[in-house]
Every structure is written in C-alpha cells, then in structure tokens.
Amino acid sequence: MCGIAGVLHGTASASPLIETLTHRGPNGVRTEQVRGGSVAHARLSIIDLEGGWQPLHAAGGTVIGNGEIYNYVELTAEFGLKDQLSTGSDFEPLLHLYAKEGPAAFQRLRGMYAFCLIGADGRTWLVRDPFGIKPLYVLEQDGAVYFASEPRALAKLLAPELSEDHARELLAFNYTLGGDTIFKGLKRLAPGEIVEVVEGRLQRPETRPFLSASPAKSPTGETALIDRLDAVLEDSVRVHQRSDVPYGLFLSGGVDSAAIATLMSRLNARPVTAFTCGFDAPGARDERGQAERVAKALNLDWRETRFDEADFWRILPQVAWALDDPTADYATLPTYKLAQAAKGTLTVVLTGEGGDELFGGYGRYRKALRPAWLGGRPAEPRPDDAEALARWRRQAKPPPGLTRLQQAQWADIATWLPNDLLLKLDRCLMAHGLEGRTPFLDPRVADFAFPLPDRFKVRGRYGKWLVRKWLERVCPAADPWARKQGFTVPVDAWIAPRAADLAERIGRIEAVRRVRTPEAVRSTFESGGSERWPLLFFAVWSLIHLEGAAPNDALAQVAGTI
Numbered sequence: 001m002c003g004i005a006g007v008l009h010g011t012a013s014a015s016p017l018i019e020t021l022t023h024r025g026p027n028g029v030r031t032e033q034v035r036g037g038s039v040a041h042a043r044l045s046i047i048d049l050e051g052g053w054q055p056l057h058a059a060g061g062t063v064i065g066n067g068e069i070y071n072y073v074e075l076t077a078e079f080g081l082k083d084q085l086s087t088g089s090d091f092e093p094l095l096h097l098y099a100k101e102g103p104a105a106f107q108r109l110r111g112m113y114a115f116c117l118i119g120a121d122g123r124t125w126l127v128r129d130p131f132g133i134k135p136l137y138v139l140e141q142d143g144a145v146y147f148a149s150e151p152r153a154l155a156k157l158l159a160p161e162l163s164e165d166h167a168r169e170l171l172a173f174n175y176t177l178g179g180d181t182i183f184k185g186l187k188r189l190a191p192g193e194i195v196e197v198v199e200g201r202l203q204r205p206e207t208r209p210f211l212s213a214s215p216a217k218s219p220t221g222e223t224a225l226i227d228r229l230d231a232v233l234e235d236s237v238r239v240h241q242r243s244d245v246p247y248g249l250f251l252s253g254g255v256d257s258a259a260i261a262t263l264m265s266r267l268n269a270r271p272v273t274a275f276t277c278g279f280d281a282p283g284a285r286d287e288r289g290q291a292e293r294v295a296k297a298l299n300l301d302w303r304e305t306r307f308d309e310a311d312f313w314r315i316l317p318q319v320a321w322a323l324d325d326p327t328a329d330y331a332t333l334p335t336y337k338l339a340q341a342a343k344g345t346l347t348v349v350l351t352g353e354g355g356d357e358l359f360g361g362y363g364r365y366r367k368a369l370r371p372a373w374l375g376g377r378p379a380e381p382r383p384d385d386a387e388a389l390a391r392w393r394r395q396a397k398p399p400p401g402l403t404r405l406q407q408a409q410w411a412d413i414a415t416w417l418p419n420d421l422l423l424k425l426d427r428c429l430m431a432h433g434l435e436g437r438t439p440f441l442d443p444r445v446a447d448f449a450f451p452l453p454d455r456f457k458v459r460g461r462y463g464k465w466l467v468r469k470w471l472e473r474v475c476p477a478a479d480p481w482a483r484k485q486g487f488t489v490p491v492d493a494w495i496a497p498r499a500a501d502l503a504e505r506i507g508r509i510e511a512v513r514r515v516r517t518p519e520a521v522r523s524t525f526e527s528g529g530s531e532r533w534p535l536l537f538f539a540v541w542s543l544i545h546l547e548g549a550a551p552n553d554a555l556a557q558v559a560g561t562i
Contacts, residue, residue, distance in 0.1 A: 002054070003149040003430075004064045004136075006039035006116055008124055009200035010144025014040035017146070017153040024066070024149060026433040030054065032062075034118055037144075039064050044433055046348060048088035049244050056092050058085070059099035060120025065091045066149050067113035067134040068437070070239040075108060090242075091115070106194055107208065110239070110443055114189070116147060124197040130210040131354070131441045132191030132418030135325070135426055139186055143200040150427075151186055152324045152545075158186055160546055167515045169391065171534050172383035174328040175420040177395050181325055188325070191418045209399075210413060215447035225456060226470045228448065236442040237263040240350055247348035248273035250338055251295065251302070253287025255361070255464055256352025258294050258478035259471055260439055264350065265298040273301040275342050275349075277334040280308040281490040290479065297477030305341040307334050309494045313562045317551035320540040322431040327420045328534040330489040335428040343432040353421050354440035357412045358449040360405060360457030361464040368408045369458060379408035405454045491533045498559060499525040499532065505558050506535055511542030 003021030005014045015031045018040035022029060025042025032039055032055050041054040041064045054064045069075075072090035076082055081096050090111070097105035098119050106125075112133035117125045126147055128136050139146040139154050148154050166182040169175070179187050189195060192208035219228055237260060241247055249264060251257045251274040264272045274295055278288035288304055295302030312333060319332045342349060356362050362379070370376030380396070383389055396411035422438070429436040439445070452466065459465040462481065471480040495502065503525035507518030512535065516524075524531045536558065543554035555562070 002044050002066045003042035003153075004040070004054075004066045004114070004116065005148040005153050006037060006064070006146070008037040008116075008145040008147070008197045010037055010142070010146070012038065012144070014038040016156070017148055018042050020153045020155075021149055023433060024430045028053075034062050035122075036118075036124070039116060044347070044435060046243055046245055046435060047090050051087035052089035052091075054089075054091065056087065056089055056095065058092050058095040061095045061098060062118045063091050063095055063115055065094075065113055065115030066136075067111060067115075067129065068242070068435070069094060069109050069111040069113060070242060070442075071108075071110035073242070103194060103196075103205075112437070112441070114149065126189060126195040126197065126202075128189040128191060128193050130192035130208050130443070131413070131422065131438075133422050133426070133438060133441060135423065136189045137181070137186060137325075138189065138195070138202060140200070140202060145197050145200055145202060150324055151181060151183060154186060155183075155324075155545075158183060161185070162511055162514065162542070162546055164514050165387075165391075167511065167538065168385055169388050170326055170328055170538060171515065171531075172385045172388040173381055173392065173416075173420075174534060175416065175423070176326070177391055177415060177419065191414075210441075210443075210446055211450050212443060212447055215451045216444075218448055218452065220453075222456075222469070225452075225466060226473065229466055229470050230474070232445055232448045233259065233439070234263050234266070236439040236445050237350070238267055240437045240439040240442070241267065243348045245347040246273070246345065247350065248275065248301075248342070248346045249350040250274070250335075250342075250352075251276050251291045251300070252352070253290030253294075254352065255467055255471060255478065255480055256355030256440065257291075258475060258480075259355065259467060260350050260352055261294060261298055261300060262471070262475040262478070263439075265300065271299050271301040273303065273346060275338050275346075276302065276304050277307055277338050277341075278304060279334075279490060280306050281493060285488045290482070294475065294478050297475060303341070303345075305337060307337050307489075311337060312491065312494045313555070313559070316537070317540055317544070317555040318431070319428065320537060320554065321544050321551045322427045323423070323541065324427075324545055325423060326538070326541050326545075327423050328537045329420050329424055330491045330533055332424045332428055333489055333491075335424055336431065339429045339432040339434050343434060346434065348435045348437060349429060350437045350439060351425060352440065353425060353438045354417065355464065355467065357409055357417055358440055358446055359452075359464040359467050360409060360454075361467075362412070363463070365405055365408050365463055366458050366461070368404055369454070380411065403454055405458060406450065409450065492528060492530065495525075495532050495536060496528060499528070501560060502532075502536060502558065505560070506539040509539050509542060509558070511546055512539050 003024030005017035114134040114136035166176040276291040364379040368379040398410035425436040468480040507521040543549040
C-alpha cells in the first residue's frame, strides 16, 4: 500500500504532488521522469522490503502502483517468469504480462490496486481494481493528465470549488456518487475502470465488473456448499496474508470479522494479533464481550481500545482531514482509533468489509424480499432530496437477469461499498501508514458468493445464512445466530449537549449555507437524531478542505472550546 502521483503529457514534476501523500508511504519517496511525464511513489514497504521500490522497470515498461497484487506468485509460475524477474515485488510480473498480452493482462490480476502502467508499446494506462478498494483521482488540465491517490495532491492545481450536488448527496447518503467528486473538475476512476491516456486526454475503453463473465458454478447441496465456502474463504485469507511485515486483524463482535479471525487462526502457527474498539457511553452497543469470547476460543493475541466522548471531539477533525474525499459515516471514528492503536504493532490489517454485500447480510435485503403488505420495501436509501435519490438509482441500476436480492446487493456494491466503506478503510488506515485488506472482496469469493441461490443468503430472519452455518461448524464461540448489532457510535449523545451552539456556528459556515439555510440547520439540531452528525462533519470538513483551516482550528470554529 502506498501513495502514487503523476503528470502525463505535461512538463511539471510529480514531486509537489507526492509530498502531500507521505502519510501513505512513510518508508520513502521516489520521483522519476518517464516518457512523456513524471511519476512519483511514496512507499509503505510490505513485500520485498529491499527490492520492491517503485517506479519499477521491466520488459521495456514502467509501473507505479498502490495496493497489492495477491496472485503474483501464481502468475510468476504460470507464465514462467521467475528467471526474468529482478525483484520480488508483486507488481513486477504485471510488466512482463503486459509485454506478452497488452491490456488483456489486467484481467488476470487478483488484488486491490490502482496503478499507472507505461508500456514498451508506447501506451499509458490508469487502472483501478474491480471493487474500488484502492482509490485513484484524475484531473485533465492544460493538455496534461494529473493523477494521485488522494484529492489533496491535486488541490493546488484545482483551486478547490464545492459541487453543491455532491454536497447534498453527502448529507443525504453520507457519501457521494459517481465519477465526479465533491470538488468541481476532479474525477475519480470508477471501480474496475481501465483508462488509456492518449495525447493528454483520458480514453475510457472499458470497465470490468466485480463479477466475472462466467462465475464458477457452485455445488448445490448444503453440505457441499459449506465445504466449498470453507475452501474459497481459506484460499482468500491465505493470499491476503502475503506480507513481509507484521499482520493482524480488526475484530468486532460480528460474523464477518469472526470468519476472518477463524481462518487466520487456522493458517498461522502463532497467535494472531486482533484489535477491538468498544464505546464508553451509556446505552452504546459494545461488542467487546463477544469479541473477547471469539479471541479466547481462537487463541488470538487480543487487544482492546476504548472510545469515549473525549475521543469523539479529538478525532473528529483528524478524520475530517484524512477524508479529503468525504464520507460522513460515523464508523470512520472508531476505525481511525483502531488504526491509531494498531500502529507500531501491525502494518497490514485484515478486515471484514464486503461480507454483507456478497452474502446478503443487511436487514434491508430481507425487507426487499417481503411483499409490501408484510412491510417489504425496496433496498434503497430514503432521503428527502428527490434529485439525489434519482442520481443514486441511476448509478445503482443493475444489469438484467438478477433476482431481487441480487439487485439490492449490486446496488450496494456499486454505490455504498466503494464510496463509503472502502473509502473509510483506505483513508483511516493510510493516515497511520497501515494497509487494510479485505478477503471477502476477492474475485474468487465473489464468483462463489454472488450467484448463490437466494435461500443460501437470506432465510427467515437471518442474512448471510450460509456463512452462519459454516461458522457454526468452525467457530461456535462466534455465536453466529446472534442478532446483528452493527457498528453503532453514540454520536448524537455526544452532540446533544452542544446542539444549540453548534447550530448557530454551523449555520454561518459558507459551504453549509450553500446547501442548507441557517433555519434548516437550527431545526436539524433542535430535533436531534442522525442528521446532526453529517452536518457537523461537513462543516468541519469544508473548513479544512475548502478554506484551508488547520484541523483543530476548524473544530474550534465549529464547536468552540472543547
């Protein structure tokens, strides 16, 4: 995991861009002039600590990448590349494959990545993985293409200006939609997008869906499916553990992280290090007890960290700074605290993101399958903003031939997953120089899980039915049939005592005034509930990223003395 930046078909150096991304690559920075431009790489050393520095050069080409290509070992063996490689980097085999196959080589990759490849054939490519686990932002300006892992690297070129439509999306959904970002003129590659850069312009030849054209056929009997699930998940966790630095996991009290923990425990001789965050607040849902039971059953090296009201106000401006492409998901707060706690012990962290989307875990999926007279409704957000909902529906539109459950899953994978959950994971961990890995979001797992008949995902009041049946077999201490709690943070309880003062201050902030009247802000904070937090986050975020305020100064302007 690293930070990358570059200038293609331009004369500027990438050095000023990469200097803003050193938190992503604390082990060092390298910048090079390349054919038609300049590229730069801030490295977080994970694989081949000595030889894996980028840019990498092989087979007449050059590559810089952010993320990991997990199947580099298998690709090296399959194509007989061992004697041709000069490093142990997971990205070097890609250059040899490209020399043999051109852009068809991109379809062979199994991993999380965003990269720039300049081939010996004179063609230049920008590529993002099919789930959008790793980010990549692009800006076309003055006949050149600029790219970077985070918007902050391009801010000086952009003179950031707020897109009011995307600001309204942020307040409606907690994330923004599509290829355009909240900054006018700045775009992000879509998940799976492959872009060729031709004479300083972006050409978009294709986007690869997360699901292969012909997903693997699964056995149909329950026992056979559980056996196959065990093999698929174990294989994914095994390759996601490939690392030359310490790795562990974030463990909640839920099914997904318990599944990852179970397989890591199976695959490692030494106790696996696991971090759990709990909340010290009245009425907060705290999963530390269940996490500890799983940790004891699996002999994990379990470590807990607490999150309280003081953490909320301290971490809020830091999270707002880290999320330059914003998501107002309050789960960013404990994720950031967990990364802070794990730094110095771990460099690679496995997490459970994607399990709900692929195996049908959310309650809204079950509601989507019920008839209306039993309380059923579409699995889509219900914002007050009709235009924002219309944009969401356009982006969430699934391909033909899917069941109603698969349509709901597809919508989440196209919208919420890359623009909220994965963005949260990337920014909160990279702010501390950690790499987050998601074994559920693997092409082999997706090819197994997504085509499963609905009855193996949702049955009665349970989602992720097959995963629960498997976990019942391999780790009963995980209590797989317990009611899903979710990652709930008691933000409203911490905001409530300051609500009147916050409403007055937030109502005066320029970016907020462009999307909410002061009266509407006051009404939101008076009425309470979940809408307070997105407005508070957006106010602090806008002061940092649109007005240039330091994080703590932004908080002081919004909340006064804490």
